[in-house]
Amino acid sequence: MNKYNIANLPTKIYKLENFSKEMNANVWIKRDDQTGSEVSGNKIRKLEYLVQDAISKGYDTLITCGGIQSNHCRATVATATLYGLKSAVLLRISDTPPVVGNYFIDKLLGADVKFCTREEYSNSRGQIMEEMAKEYEKQGHKAYIIPEGASNAIGTLGYYNCMNEILEQEKEMGIKFDTIVVATGSGGTYAGLYVANEVMNLGKRIIGMAVCDNTEYFTEIAHNIGTEALQYIPEHKDKSLDKSHIEINDKYVGIGYALSRPEELEFIKKFARQECVILDQVYTGKAMYGLYNELQPNGNINNAGNILFIHTGGLYGLFTISQDFPL
Numbered sequence: 001m002n003k004y005n006i007a008n009l010p011t012k013i014y015k016l017e018n019f020s021k022e023m024n025a026n027v028w029i030k031r032d033d034q035t036g037s038e039v040s041g042n043k044i045r046k047l048e049y050l051v052q053d054a055i056s057k058g059y060d061t062l063i064t065c066g067g068i069q070s071n072h073c074r075a076t077v078a079t080a081t082l083y084g085l086k087s088a089v090l091l092r093i094s095d096t097p098p099v100v101g102n103y104f105i106d107k108l109l110g111a112d113v114k115f116c117t118r119e120e121y122s123n124s125r126g127q128i129m130e131e132m133a134k135e136y137e138k139q140g141h142k143a144y145i146i147p148e149g150a151s152n153a154i155g156t157l158g159y160y161n162c163m164n165e166i167l168e169q170e171k172e173m174g175i176k177f178d179t180i181v182v183a184t185g186s187g188g189t190y191a192g193l194y195v196a197n198e199v200m201n202l203g204k205r206i207i208g209m210a211v212c213d214n215t216e217y218f219t220e221i222a223h224n225i226g227t228e229a230l231q232y233i234p235e236h237k238d239k240s241l242d243k244s245h246i247e248i249n250d251k252y253v254g255i256g257y258a259l260s261r262p263e264e265l266e267f268i269k270k271f272a273r274q275e276c277v278i279l280d281q282v283y284t285g286k287a288m289y290g291l292y293n294e295l296q297p298n299g300n301i302n303n304a305g306n307i308l309f310i311h312t313g314g315l316y317g318l319f320t321i322s323q324d325f326p327l
């Protein structure tokens with residue numbers, strides 16, 4: 001499957017010296033938050049494949065959905081804008097949202113915005129996006145629908161490809177990463193890494209830190225998306241994936257998606273001052289806080305060898321809580 005080259009790749013990998021020392025562990029970071037600025041974060045790796053697919057099939061509009069501060073929606077709008085396509089986002093809200101963060105960028109780049117309630121989003125977002133697509137068709141456009149988080153079989157190739165990038169970097173750096181830790185929100189990032197680990201028999205331990213839902217949910221999602229993705233990887237299409245290798249940790253969801261506990265924000269502050277790496281409160285803050293806890297003497301990521309944490313982005317969302325942040 002072809003892709004467009006949009007992201008700044010390969011993203012940098014380096015050791016978190018101070019954190020490693022404190023935790024008595026060997027932890028590296030891969031800066032997928034630095035894939036770009038308008039297109040920053042993990043979603044752009046998935047969108048590189050999806051936009052190629054859309055344009056090659058003659059679509060001129062991208063439609064997707066997410067929460068009001070969705071990094072994925074913003075990256076989709078940016079991708080569409082880069083290629084001269086129209087974009088529309090279906091955003092889940094509870095109150096009238098302030099025009100800040102990712103939502104501000106959606107508007108700045110000229111996306112069409114449609115709001116829906118929490119209930120509408122969970123029960124019928126697919127249907128609503130279909131209706132939006134029909135409206136565009138009436139106006140002579142052809143709209144390509146991208147699911148939440150770009151987490152489908154084609155999107156997940158972005159992280160299959162990222163694993164190949166990591167293998168190249170391992171060679172260059174003369175190191176092998178035994179364990180990979182990544183935030184998990186819609187499952188596509190995890191699924192891509194999982195497929196690569198399975199079909200290439202890499203034997204890495206890949207831990208998805210859930211930021212919503214639970215272990216059972218993401219295990220199903222990752223296995224299903226992963227299995228579907230095999231059809232796009234001709235050299236491995238007959239391989240099978242061992243679901244028992246999926247490891248999703250749901251102990252750090254906290255009080256719910258995009259909701260923060262004081263200890264999580266305190267950790268983001270501590271980590272920023274320790275490593276000069278800014279984590280976000282929705283995804284990477286919870287994932288790194290999870291890693292921090294599991295590296296404690298009674299945790300379950302002890303003796304995990306060389307650990308690679310993938311920083312998947314989210315900075316724009318952090319700025320939306322700056323007034324309430326415990327500095």
Ligand SMILES: *Cc1c(COP(=O)(O)O)cnc(C)c1O
Pocket residue numbers: 041042043071072149151183184185186187188189190280283284312313314
């Ligand atoms: C979407 C997102 C994730 C989660 O990736 P999924 O593929 O949806 O599981 C992690 N971090 C950030 C910053 C994201 O925007």
